[in-house]
Amino acid sequence: RKEVEQDPGPFNVPEGATVAFNCTYSNSASQSFFWYRQDCRKEPKLLMSVYSSGNEDGRFTAQLNRASQYISLLIRDSKLSDSATYLCVVKGDSNYQLIWGAGTKLIIKP
Amino acid sequence: EAQVTQNPRYLITVTGKKLTVTCSQNMNHEYMSWYRQDPGLGLRQIYYSMNVEVTDKGDVPEGYKVSRKEKRNFPLILESPSPNQTSLYFCASRDLAGGNEQFFGPGTRLTVL
Numbered sequence: 259r260k261e262v263e264q265d266p267g268p269f270n271v272p273e274g275a276t277v278a279f280n281c282t283y284s285n286s287a288s289q290s291f292f293w294y295r296q297d298c299r300k301e302p303k304l305l306m307s308v309y310s311s312g313n314e315d316g317r318f319t320a321q322l323n324r325a326s327q328y329i330s331l332l333i334r335d336s337k338l339s340d341s342a343t344y345l346c347v348v349k350g351d352s353n354y355q356l357i358w359g360a361g362t363k364l365i366i367k368p
Numbered sequence: 369e370a371q372v373t374q375n376p377r378y379l380i381t382v383t384g385k386k387l388t389v390t391c392s393q394n395m396n397h398e399y400m401s402w403y404r405q406d407p408g409l410g411l412r413q414i415y416y417s418m419n420v421e422v423t424d425k426g427d428v429p430e431g432y433k434v435s436r437k438e439k440r441n442f443p444l445i446l447e448s449p450s451p452n453q454t455s456l457y458f459c460a461s462r463d464l465a466g467g468n469e470q471f472f473g474p475g476t477r478l479t480v481l
Contacts, residue, residue: 266408290468301458301472302411345410349468354399354418356470360410 261285262348264359271336272367278332279362281346288357290349291322291329295342296361302345305331333364341366370395374459374473381449382481389444389476391459397471399462400442401426402434404455405475411458417442418464449480 264281271277283291291308306313308320308329319332333340346359372393381387393400401416403426413426417436431453433445442461446453459473 292468299456299475301475302470303472304469307468354416354462354464356413358403358411360408 260360261357262346262359264344264346264362266360266362268363268365270365270367273336273338275336276332276334277336277364278330279344279364280328280330281359281362282326282328283346283348283357284327285348285350285357286324286327287351288327288348289351291320292347292349293318293320293329293331294345294347296345297342305344336364336366338366338368340364370471372459372461372471372473374457374476376476377474378477380479380481383450384448387446387449387478389446389457389459389478391442391444391473392440393442393459393461393471394440395461395463395471396439397461397463398439399464400436401460401462402432402442402444403458403460404428404453405458406455414444414457449478451480454478454480 261284293305294302295305296302308322312321317334321330343361343363345361348357375390398419402414403411412428415434417423457476460470462470
C-alpha cells in the first residue's frame with residue numbers, strides 16, 4: 259500500500275460546479291498535511307495547509323479526518339483556472355520528511 | 369525575489385555522458401532536496417540535505433550524487449546517465465525552523481537517449 263494515495267482522475271467538471279477529492283495516508287503518526295497545486299509542466303506550489311479543525315481559503319476548503327486517515331479538498335464554484343493537478347502531501351513523524359501523493363488531475367470545462 | 373533556480377531547464381543527452389543539474393536558492397533555507405517526477409508515480413525524492421555538508425538518500429538515490437558545499441547550492445550529478453533516468457527533475461528548498469512551505473525550482477526536463 260502506498261503511503262499517500264490519491265485518485266489520479268482526471269475529474270472532468272463543468273465550470274461553476276463543486277468538486278471534492280480525497281487523499282488517504284497510511285502513517286497514523288503523520289503530523290501535518292498540505293495540498294499543493296501543479297499546473298501542466300510547472301513546479302508544484304502550496305495551495306493550503308490542512309488544519310485539524312478544517313480550514314477555508316476563499317472557494318477552497320480542506321478537512322482532515324484522523325480517525326479514517328484521510329484529508330479532503332473541496333472546491334466550490336469552480337473556475338477554468340482551477341484546472342491543474344492537486345497533490346496531497348503528508349509530513350511524517352520527522353521534521354524534514356514530506357511524502358507526496360501522485361496527484362489528482364482536475365479539468366474544468368466551460 | 370525569493371526563488372529557486374535550476375539549470376538547464378531542458379537537456380537531451382546520451383547514455384554514459386556525465387551531467388550536472390545546478391540548483392540555487394536565495395532564501396537562506398537549510399533544507400534542500402531533489403525530486404524526480406514520472407507519470408503515475410508522483411514526486412519521488414532522490415536526495416536531500418539538512419545543511420551544508422549534510423546530505424542523505426531519499427527514496428530513489430541510485431544513479432545520482434549530490435553535494436552541498438554552500439548553503440545556497442545543491443547540484444545533482446548523474447555520473448553515467450541511463451535512459452531510465454529520463455524524467456522531470458525538481459529542486460526544492462524549505463525553511464525547517466519556519467513554515468512548512470516547500471519552494472520548488474521550475475524543473476529540468478532530462479532525456480537520456
